[in-house]
Amino acid sequence: MQKTYYDPADLKKFSKISDWNEELGEKFFDYYGKVFEAGALSEREKSLIALAVSHTVQCPYCIDAYTGDALQRGITKEEMMEALHVSAAIRGGASLVHGVQMMNKVNKLEM
């Protein structure tokens, strides 16, 4: 048994998920591939969204994969970091906006 939860080499084995449920695995990877095709958004824009979301969900595999993907597409460090700040702002904002709930509760309970 490996001693750490994450091993970079496991990313290469992602497709093996289908080994234990071929039908759902294949449906997922078909869907995944389709999602990243150019549509109303370009592949480049989708790559930046994926990079930002990877940080939000704190997935080390996804961060590895979409940092590499961004570099391949010629996306600059400045663009990558700005995308991450969008992720961080939403994440921080999501905590802070619940402050309204806290304030509502305090206002209701306090005399």
Place this chain on the structure above:
Amino acid sequence: MTQKSLHKRNNKLAQSQEQLDFLANGIFKNGELPTFKTKLAETGIDTLTAGSLEVLQINVGYMCNQVCEHCHVDAGPDRKEIMTKDTMQQCLEVIKTTKAHTLDLTGGAPEMNPNFRWFVEEASKAGIKDFIVRSNLTIIRANKKYHDLPDFFKKHNIHVVSSMPHWTQGKTDKQRGKGVFNQSIQALKDLNAVGYGMPGSNLKLDLVYNPSGAFLPANQSAMEKDFKHALLDDFGIQFHNLFAITNLPISRFLDYLIASENYEDYMYALVEAYNPQATKSVMCTNTLSISWDGFLYDCDFNQMLELPVNSKIKHISDYNETLLNGRQIVTSQHCYGCTAGAGSSCQGNVA
């Protein structure tokens, strides 16, 4: 930024045998990854064979005004290998009779060869359909004596193919040296000013993109769109096509991969991206590379690895196109670079 070639630094990877040994050992020897020959066999290809010659590529010398981090030639100001006028004369005899439709001059910076202009003037008389000069752009701005190169290229209807790793200064200068970006932009403006790269112009100006690190190039047409958009918006520069070229794991790029501990991951990426379709039209099947001293190779990469053609014709002085056609291509693990994804060649994607 590298200042000297591997040769000048006495780096052991300056020796082609050291590179070939490295590529044959480690993950390829212990079976972690299949060798290129094994991969070919797995996909039903026994050997790669040269078809009819289409592209004659001549390397007129390894001297260059730049010392790029990724350079597979290990070119630089300290390299003294330069094609002589005698060897050029031998090349001209071949150029007059070849059935190739494309003549491709490369280096180093080919313009630094003292007989470059004479050679271009003579070679252009042969009337080959597509006459390419691979120019690094900065040479045009490096010295007054090169400032008129755009007019010279125009006069001889040269197809200019130039390196440009990114549309931003930071990425370009990191790979190719401080100040390269601004000089390249000025050189592109000079080329545009005489008509190169303009929409509908017969004066062809194409750019070569190769990744500035241990990753593969993305979709060529998407990159072209981004390059065109950025260069036009930011600098008013136009060009025709973008060729996306994969960095092959040899010479200075191999040295970089090893030093940055990216070698194994990069080779994994290349092997995983192996595309049998690209293999069928890989450039060595229609190209012949001639070195500064007149020896013959399947491609410029094999030239740098000193892997001569598998033919009894080894030198330009014995040139026989019929005998060279049908030769078996000499391969090693670096060949994965040309078969990854949409394939890679000096003319960009092949699949």
